[in-house]
Amino acid sequence: MPETDLSLLIDAARQSGDIAMRFFQKNPNVTDKPDGAGPVTEADLAVNNMLEETLGDARPDYGWLSEETEDSDARMSTERQFVVDPIDGTRAFIEGGKDWSHALAIVKDSQVVAAAVYLPVRDVMFAATLGGGATMNGVPIRASEVQVEGATVLGAKPNFDGRFWRGGVAPPIKRAFRSSLAYRLCLVGQGRFDGMMTLRPSWEWDIAAGALIATEAGARVTDQHDRPLQFNNIFPKVPGVLAAGPNLHANLAVLLEPQNANP
Template structure:
């Protein structure tokens, strides 16, 4: 299946997800805690159920990995798989903040080949297909060109700037910013609005698979904290942290980490 066909499917599905999520936003949805995983709302589940029906119905041979679906080993036998976060930034959603997103990717033999990150409340749709560039609402986007970490504007939590994470305990002097959704942070880097994003904790694939392709197709580079390119639809669907930036800045960040 051509990546463009999968991308068209993801775009339609993401927009339908936005219609569902908007109905729950700031309407007091039911909220509960998943053990060890933080809060989930009835909006997360409603979106997940729709995406599972629509996407799996359209591509019955694809594997399925979603934050809100119990994982099963059958996906590992599929060359292509959906990697989905039905609602990335659930805490922002609960708090009434607009910075939550739907993150949808198709992965082929470990590599994302089609991806959408959609922010319904801002009507911002980031999209990419392998080899065809990245767009925001249909307009091409590119990463920022800076390659110096000190002074860069970086989407990162304060905890990732503790001295023990950095070589020689030399913490970079950055303009620190934050957004709740990891997928949105990566998309903002792809858009060139921020120089880099960084997270040093083990990170679930569904949070970053779509963003990884969008950044890469925008001319950037995405690696784990060791500088290795992440592979998706793995048996344990986590990556060892994420660095996303232009190629030169990504290389500097990786070299300065302890």
């Protein structure tokens, strides 16, 4: 029987973890990308090479979008596309933290249809298919139903500055932080945190996999302007992300200033 797209992603995510762990906490070579795009390690590149070869061999007709591969408009003419971040949370990886991940997704008609996010240090695998629900290590997960009062939302500190909220004051929510955007979205799907937000333009490879996992777990995931996320864009960025259970999401979307600068 042919391997399903989801099982292909899960297997590739585990292989990614095996490769990355060979470099983890062993002073991997680090270089800075041009134009302040952040660091990249030899582990990022090794994982990317494996993924491009393994996934490309398995699905040669799928397009390819990865943080560590120069983009090409060839993907725009394909029916499905791989959207991957070989290591999401590279800075955490360099620092020896636990909260970096491998984020792998497949997109069709601008929607994510299969996703896997794997945290090898924690040995935690999040996975989802469109319409098929979301799981963590094979067990179904569900997003929180908390509203604003008492909610804890994942995000960088500047997002909670009053200038981004109506009335100049952030709502009464607690803030937490994790390095990987993909992991933040998965934690919302798991219900460990009530929401996540970033008011900065976000690369598709950072959010595609986590967005499906959170959505299939019952969260609402949109851009910062409360519009549906679309993937495989010519320029692969979306204008921020807001993810939470439906009630909390609705409340936060109303409270955000409609015209806000990026923090």
